[in-house]
Amino acid sequence: DQQVKQNSPSLSVQEGRISILNCDYTNSMFDYFLWYKKYPAEGPTFLISISSIKDKNEDGRFTVFLNKSAKHLSLHIVPSQPGDSAVYFCAASERNTDKLIFGTGTRLQVFP
Amino acid sequence: GAGVSQTPSNKVTEKGKYVELRCDPISGHTALYWYRQSLGQGPEFLIYFQGTGAADDSGLPNDRFFAVRPEGSVSTLKIQRTERGDSAVYLCASSPGQGTQYFGPGTRLLVL
Numbered sequence: 247d248q249q250v251k252q253n254s255p256s257l258s259v260q261e262g263r264i265s266i267l268n269c270d271y272t273n274s275m276f277d278y279f280l281w282y283k284k285y286p287a288e289g290p291t292f293l294i295s296i297s298s299i300k301d302k303n304e305d306g307r308f309t310v311f312l313n314k315s316a317k318h319l320s321l322h323i324v325p326s327q328p329g330d331s332a333v334y335f336c337a338a339s340e341r342n343t344d345k346l347i348f349g350t351g352t353r354l355q356v357f358p
Numbered sequence: 359g360a361g362v363s364q365t366p367s368n369k370v371t372e373k374g375k376y377v378e379l380r381c382d383p384i385s386g387h388t389a390l391y392w393y394r395q396s397l398g399q400g401p402e403f404l405i406y407f408q409g410t411g412a413a414d415d416s417g418l419p420n421d422r423f424f425a426v427r428p429e430g431s432v433s434t435l436k437i438q439r440t441e442r443g444d445s446a447v448y449l450c451a452s453s454p455g456q457g458t459q460y461f462g463p464g465t466r467l468l469v470l
Contacts, residue, residue, distance in 0.1 A: 250400075280458070289362070289449055289461035290401065335400050344389060345414060346459060348400030 249273045250338050252349035259356050265323040267352050269336030272317065276338040280346065281310060281321045284333045293334075294321070326356045360384070362462035364450050370468045371440055379435040379465045383452030390433050391459055392425055393417075393449040401449055407433060408455075440469045 251270045259265045267281075277298040282290035296303040296310045296319070303310050309322045323330055333353050337346040363382045371377050383390050389408050393401035403417040407427045415425075422440075427433040437444055445468050451459040 252400075282461075287463070289451075289463045292458050292460065295458065337400075343414070344391070344406050344453070344459075345403040345417065346391075346393075346401070347403070348393075350398065350400050 247272075248350075249276075250336055250347050250349040252334075252336055252352050254352050255350070256353040256355070259326045259354065261328055261356055261358050262325045265321075265326045265330065265354055265356065267321040267323075267334050267336075267354065269319045269321075269349055270317060271319075271338055273338070273340070273347075274317070275340045276347075277341045278339045279310070279312060279319050280337045280339075281308075282335045282337060282348075283330075284335060284351070290335055323354075326354075328356050328358060330354060331356050362450055362452050362460055364448075364462040364465050366465060367463065368466045368468075370470065372470050373440060373442060375440050375469075377437050377440055377467065379437075379448050379467070381433045381435070381450030381452075381462060383431065383433070383450070384460060387452035387454050387460075388430070389453045389455055389459075390427060391451040391453075392433070392435050393451065393461075395447045395449055395464070397446075404435070437467075440467075442469050445469045 280295040281293040284290045312319045333351045336349040392404040395401045406414040410430045422438045425435045447464040449464045451461045
C-alpha cells in the first residue's frame with residue numbers, strides 16, 4: 247500500500263518556466279512533509295519542508311503548497327533552471343515518529 | 359568531511375554471503391537512519407537509531423538484517439545469507455534529533 251504517491255514519473259519543462267511537481271498521500275496521520283532532490287549516484291538532498299499547520303512554505307525559487315483536505319502537496323520551482331534536472335522525491339512522516347515514507351519520485355528535465 | 363559518508367560505495371557479493379555496510383553520520387547528530395532504495399522506487403525505511411539504541415526497527419525485512427551503533431556515532435548494517443532480492447542502494451541519513459534528515463551517497467549492493 248503506497249501511502250505517498252507521485253503519479254507522474256517524469257516531467258519536462260523549458261528553462262525559465264515554472265515546474266510543478268505533485269504528490270498525494272493517503273495517511274491522515276502525516277503531519278510533516280518534505281521534498282528531496284536526487285542526482286544520479288548521489289544521496290537525496292533536502293530541498294524544502296512544510297508542517298501540516300501551514301499551507302505554504304517558500305524558499306527562494308522553491309515553494310511547497312499543502313492542501314490537507316485533498317491530501318495533496320505540490321512543489322513549484324520558478325524559474326526552472328537546467329541544474330534543477332534531477333529526480334524529486336516527496337516524503338512524509340507522522341507526528342512523534344522519525345521515519346520518512348517516500349514516494350516513487352518524479353524525474354524533472356529542464357531543457358534550454 | 360562535513361556530510362554523511364558511507365563505505366563501501368559499491369559492493370558485489372555472491373548469494374549466501376555476509377556483508378557489512380558502514381555509515382559515518384554528521385558529527386554531533388544523535389539520530390541515524392537506514393533506508394533501502396530499489397530500482398524505480400523511493401527510499402524505504404529500515405531502522406532508526408537515537409543514540410546507541412534502535413528506536414524503531416520496524417522496516418527491517420527479516421532477521422537476516424541487523425544494524426548496530428555501539429558508540430552512538432558510526433553504524434553498521436549487516437546482512438546475512440544475502441539473496442539476489444537484497445540488491446539495492448542502501449542509504450544512511452542522520453539528523454540532530456528530530457528534524458531534517460541528511461543523506462549519504464549510499465552503498466550500491468549487488469548480489470549475484
